[in-house]
Amino acid sequence: MKDSLKLTAARQTQSRWKRLGFYALLSAIAFLTLLPLIWLVSTAFKSPNENIFQIPPQFLPAEPTFQNFVRVWEASPFGQYLFNSTLVAVLTVSFNVIFCALAAYPLARLEFPGRNLIFSGIVSTIMIPFQIVMIPLYILTVQLGLKNTYLGIILPSLASAFGIFLLRQAFKGVPKELEEAGRMDGCSELGIWWNVMIPAVKPALVTLALLVFIGSWSDFLWPLLVIDRPEFYTLPLGVARLEGTFSADWRLIAAGSTIAIAPVLLLFLLLQQYIVPTDAGTGVKG
DSSP, rough: HHHHHHHHHHHHHHHHHHHHHHHHHHHHHHHHHHHHHHHHHHHTTTOOOTTTTSSSSOOOOOSSHHHHHHHHHHOOOOOOOOOOHHHHHHHHHHHHHHHHOOOOHHHHHHTTTHHHHHHHHHHHHHGOOOHHHHHHHHHHHTTTTTTTSSHHHHGGGSHHHHHHHHHHHHHHHHHHHHHHHHHHHHHOHHHHHIIIIITTHHHHHHHHHHHHHHHHHHOOOOHHHHHOOOGGGGGGHHHHHHHHHSSSHHHHHHHHHHHHHHHHHHHHHHGGSSSSOOTTTTTTOO
8 A cells, every 4th residue: 555655656746747847848948939029128128328239148127218219209200100000900900801701601601613622722822922922913003003002001911811711610610500590590691601600700710810910010021012101101111210210229129129019919918818719519509
C-alpha cells in the first residue's frame, strides 16, 4: 500500500514538473513574440535624455513621458490619418462580410450545377500573390476615376476568397433542422440567410471581420499606389512619413506606431471572447 502511494505521489510530482516546464516554454515563446511590441511601446515613452540603443537594453523608461505622443499629434495630421484608416477599415469590413456571406451561403446550402467547380475556382485564387494582380487593379482603379478616393483604397478588398471559404465551412456546419424550420415559417432564401444562418455563424463572422480589419488597417502597399494626396493618407502612410518629418527620431516614430497599433489591440481584446467556435445547433433538440 505504501509503495503504491509513493508511486502515485511520484507520478503526480513528475506530471507537475512536466506541466511547469510546458508553461515555462509557452511563456518564453510568448515573451519572444511580444518583445518587438514591448520595445516599441518602451521607446515611445522614453525621454530625449535616454539612449534607446544601449546595451543591455532598458525596457522600462527611466523618465516616462507623453511628450513624444504630443509632438507627433501636433506636428502631423494624425487625427486625419486616424479618421481615414477608421473609415476605410469599417467600409472594408462591412462590404467584405456582406459579400462573402452572400457568396458563401449558396455554395454551402444550395444545389446547382457547377457549384463545386465555382468554389474550387474561388479557393484557387488564394494562391495568387497580390503583386501579380496589383498592376491590373491599379489600371482599373485609375480608369474608373477612383484614384485618391476612399473607394479606390477598399476596391481590392470588397470580397475575399478566404472569407468565402471560411463562411462556407461555417454555413455547412449549421444543422438542416434550423433551415427547415425557417422554410416552414415561410422564409425566403434571403430570409433564411439573414434570420437563421447569419446568427448561427456569428463566431465565424466576427473572426472574418477582425482579420479583414487588421489587414485593412495595416495595409501599406495598395494605399501607397492609389493615394498621393496627404489628406487621404491612412495611418501606415502617415507613420512612414514621420521618418522624413522628424529626421529618423525613433522615439517619435515609435510614438506614431504605437498610436497606429493601439486600436487594433483594443479591438482584439474586446472581440476575442466572440472568436470561439460555438455549437450552431444548440437550439435543436434531439
